Amino acid sequence: MSVKHALLTLLDRGPMHGYQLRTEFEASTGATWPLNIGQVYSTLARLERDGLVVPAEGGDESQRLYAITEAGHDEVAAWFATPVAGEPARNEVTIKLAFAAGTPGLDVAEVVQIQRRATMKALQDYTRARERAGTDLAWQLVADSLIFAAEAEVRWLDHCEAKLARAAALRSGPRPASQVPSAPAERSGSRR
Known part of the structure; x- marks a missing residue:
């Protein structure tokens, strides 16, 4: 800024x-x-x-x-x-999760959940603030920016959570055939 x-x-x-x-x-x-x-x-x-x-x-x-x-x-x-340079800002959440991912014994999924709860609360606060902005265009624009950034962070946290789950599945290796769910049985009768 x-x-x-x-x-x-x-x-x-x-x-x-x-x-x-x-x-x-x-x-x-x-x-x-x-x-x-x-x-x-x-x-x-x-x-x-x-x-x-x-x-x-x-x-x-x-x-x-x-x-x-x-x-x-x-x-x-x-x-x-002059447009604002597209240099990535140092985002503490990103840095925290990057280091958490490499820290043995840490439940990174819990770190993601803690951040998600905080971001969701902030998103609710920003939404209420936008409603209070009334016709103040400057404050509406700021509130909209904060809302969009919080929404993007939630989407990114969803992405992180999915990557963590895939990484955990790869670490645990293939499941024995006895643990692989079988295909659902077909119903009798035909569908048209």
Whole structure:
């Protein structure tokens, strides 16, 4: 997530101070990604250093207003015109399951189930949040993204579970003929 670009986009709407930026950021994302005020001010300092924002006139003495520069406008336009790189993010669930699969004596299927329960709860929470979003388009889009990501994670966990079952079946080897289920007996009579 680009806090830098999000803050620049908010400043493109008009001058704001750090607390306003934090409040607007959290309102735009439905408070899904809480933003530390220290991160806001350290980002503003870098933006000022890079010539993308400047101190603005107005406001009270206790809170410094910032305004976007022409270079900042150009940075926002470039951000919106550039697709997000398709680099895979470090997903802790993926890493956890990859390491769990190689850990002797660990019930990886249970690790999958623990994650599935947590993801299903998150999915329910995101669905309720989307309903509360009302007509707020920004929050609807964020909630939809979270819902789709959670649904994808559930599908991936289903896939992991199936792979684990196949791997367990291969490890146990072929079953003796006495344990292989026989074909169901045909019913008498014919079907037409």
